[in-house]
Amino acid sequence: MPRKAKSSARKSAAAPKAAAPIDIDAACKLAATLLSAARLPVIAGMGADVAGARAAIRLARATHGVYDHLASAEIMAELEPLRRARRFATTPDEARVRADCLLFVGAGLVQRWPEIGARLAVGAPPALQRGRARKIVWLGGDRADVKGLGAEVDALAAARRDMGPLIGMIRARAMGRPIKAEKSALRRIDSLAETFKAAHFGVAISSAAALDPLALEQLAGLVEDLNATTRFSSLLLGPRANGAGVTQAGAWVAGFPPRTGFCSGEAEHDPWRFDARRLIESGEADAALWIDAYGDEPPPWTRKVPLVTLTCGDFGGGLVHVRAGRPGVDHDCVEMAIETGVLTPRAASAPSAAPRVDAIIERIMAHLPGSCA
Amino acid sequence: MKPLVFTLRSEPVERLDLSALTPARLSDLSSAAIEKLAIGTTQRPLRVGDVFRLRDGDRSVIRFSGGSSRFDRIAMAMESGVIEVDGMVGREAGCGMRGGALTISGAAGDYAASGARGGAIEIGGDCGDFLGAPLVGEMEGINGGVVIVRGRAGHRACDRMRRGLVAVEKGAGEYAGSRMIAGTLVVAGPVGGFPGTMMRRGTIIMPALPEIAPTFLDCGATPLGFTALYATSLAARSPRAARLLRRALRRFGGDTATLGKGELLVPA
Amino acid sequence: MIVRISGGHVVDPLSGRNETGDVWIEDGKIVAPPQGQSADAEYDARNCLVMAGAIDIHSHIAGANVATARLMLPEAHAAYMARPAQTQLAAAGWTAEETGRRYARMGFTTVVEPAVSPHLALHAHLELSDIPIIDKAVLAVLGNDDYLLSALRKGEGATAVADYVALTLQATRALGVKCINAGGAMAFKENVRAFSLDDVVPQYGLTSRQIMEALQDAAVKLKLAHPLHLHMNNLGLPGNVETAIATIDAARGLPLHLAHLQFYAYGKEGGRAFSSAAAQLAEKVNASPHVTVDIGQVMFSDTVTISLDVLRQFTGLKTARPRKGFIYDGDINSAGVVPYSYKRSDFFNAVQWACGLELFLLIDDPWRVFFTTDHPNGAPFTVYPEIFALLTSRDRRAEWLASLPKGVAETTTLGSIRREYTFEELAIMTRAAPAKLLGMRDRGSLAAGATADVAVYGLHKDRAKMFAAARYLFKDGALVVRNGEIVHAPYGRTFRATPGFDRAIERRLDRYYTSLYGLKRDLFSVPDFALPRPQAFGEVPCLA
């Protein structure tokens, strides 16, 4: 899937062609017409706060459509160890105050969360581990991130492809099983395994963007194994554009995370079948609503499809565009906050009249055939 | 006996869920009732008659003349009888099969033979990723039966395999046999990197060793035993896989990241 | 708008009615039969049982851990891909909307989510907001938090603790306070693997008993209607009846509610060192009038256990069915979500099933025993009708008992118990008593002035069929269920308690958050703007 980095180029190419501004109610009416006429409409992107996500899921249900999030690949990878194995998780607060060992795993973590070092107070001993120092290890980190963390780091470089086998080796040694390695490499792996086993409360920090799915699962396995003799947990930084918050909303509104469809009326979850990009590229879906109130990211597909866009910028690749307010900036919101790891209220930092995603969707729903509004 | 034939009229506009078209589920239906079965997957689903021309026949042998990558869940949970497809199919072909035979002349999509427990599945072309793997949330993949893929398999073939025998003739993608619990996967063509990642038990047999994780250890030559037995049982169905199984093999034990009781076998 | 429910068998313990007669409703309240006025709408309740709407005091219906359970088990949902078609968890609905609808269908009108960790309160309230029809409340969980334990370690007095509890109730919009394996989650963070009543939390030098006493005292001091709601130590372990008895004594005669008592009614007799000690425990409860209990009945089903007792859940990973699990070391509490399958053919599960029924039947006072399965921990709430049937029929119990593995009948007294619950006792246990326990004085009754939550069940000799689907259910006077179908789905309210406290605690806690976490405390609050229906709160008064 194209990443955010690419979006500015796409955006500048698309922006001049932006659909002529039309009044918001006319836009919502047109959106309702497009979505309700479709055989299989897709509510995609879903870069929205919790209220926006609830509304988007209800719209998908009302139109017998599908909902998917722009970072679903990461959402699915994060869910994998939970859905199929055992997962230990903790919070940024606990990592900050209790972890006497912080294990960073993979590249791109600082890009995802620039304040990570300060927030976890990496340079200080953990406040609730009286008298215990903090040990920091980074496997496969960006060199600059490791240097810039603001604490002494025991770093081991590794390419993304090698992360799974590397974690696997540590896992094997932590449990006293053999690996194939040169003497010096074996010593290094053994000493890492010993460091983790000696931690009183260790926390592994990573993300689905930083590791391939099997490596992420391998890491979950390492954490689980370490709990045989000590305490270890993990902190995943979560997908962008409130992916974790949207997942939570999906859990209570529909029972499922994104990539869920209501084709038959009932929610059905299928990570492959209800991948928005695949649905559009294959021609199976015949209308789309693209939402990104966080980042003005363009849709990841290339095929032409009747499209309504709802972003915080001027993106205009579709038939109709509505500019939405940014959650937590233009309006108050609830989102999965990276600094708390829980659904968190955020008051608007620069309140404006820009409409909220849920308000726009409610207007669309009011125009659906059979709506009582 | 004349088979029941479904002839494809044209490429369907939506994905089809063909799980209703098995011998057991059609045995008591008239052909008119069959034509009315909804097999589409959107709010205004296509019906059998919209997609296929029907030629009535013995319900225990079902033939599809013409295939599509949108044919999902063909032969799902089939317990007995025969389904033959002259063409390609989509996802989850033979998923949860318990008995009978499914033959596909062309390619199959992802999750072919997912969670199958018995029966015989033969795919003439390539198959997608996650051959035999469990669906999301499920804990076990293929759990019995025999699967032959004449072409190549995609990534993570036989993920979480629990039991059974799978032979893939022309090769497999990366992470073949990931998280295998037990069972046997024979790949008679080139295999992508890191086979057997996190396998607990089970056997993966390959013509040559690809890049493997350091959590597999060379155990040297392995005595011919059960591999020869499998060679015999595969001789008729896949001579190519059988030939590989008859060679002297060398064993790499792993994955020591987990239980470590699985093995990768390659010609010595 | 005047509504008359006519000719039913009215059972209302609070007003002493147990007779054939009418119930009148006007403007959302029960009223006395109006003189000289006729009803605008009349509902025929002949051959029906008429009771107040039922109240569930302990059911895990919302919040982050429930969400985790849903996400962990996509295969347990009804519409999961193409297989399986139906699961027992799927029968519980598994979404916020279906939770409200399925409770209403059974005639329930108020449900308490009993395990809200303060930093996850917003999540719980968001989800509760989307549960239709029923009224709701939450209990805030304390007793594994550094702030409280540090205060106790420093020897801060009862007033300081009470202020902190009151502020927590305000911040989390909770009706009461709960304590789960006091100190156990904190000890687990220090790699302690077993934790009992007099074990000491490392680093704090406090026992579980001391923490529990402090919270119990705070609830008394704040005059909370609902006493401390306690999840004891050693849940599920053979021989834990000792812990339960010691805990009842530790209450010092002060009010205390013990959650899901069934999970503590175990002895260690017999060849498998696991037996029912329910009779002994029931006797203790009978002799301890300060104590109320709910049962946490086990029924044979595929379910999932959701608990903040992380120590127990960590142990439970070994017996998970299927072998998945989630262990969460949280800020103020921890948690674990572990799927489990109670099997009729499993000796241990069968003993658990028997223990629960023994407690129901051997605790004499229906005002002190409450009807729960600890949903979904003992079973999904949708099994309630079958439990009603078991309580009201010893023949039915005998049939079940006969189907259990060898040796189970010998380890319990269940087979010898002749008691059958009457409608009046059911009405006390599921209506009048819970309203009293929660301090919700406006409900649980059909007396004039009560909130018009009224359940009407068609009489049927199969009680499971009878209680599965209400003939009619009125919520705040409006008809919401007819013949087991939802006909109207308004959103109810969430009830909270608001005891007064010294505001100085707010500044102290603000400083604590800034210095320890480096965050503003209000990031963990439940502001109006965050809720879709912020006006939908009600208050439960404190005791006079």
Ligand SMILES: [Zn+2]
């Ligand atoms: Zn509970």
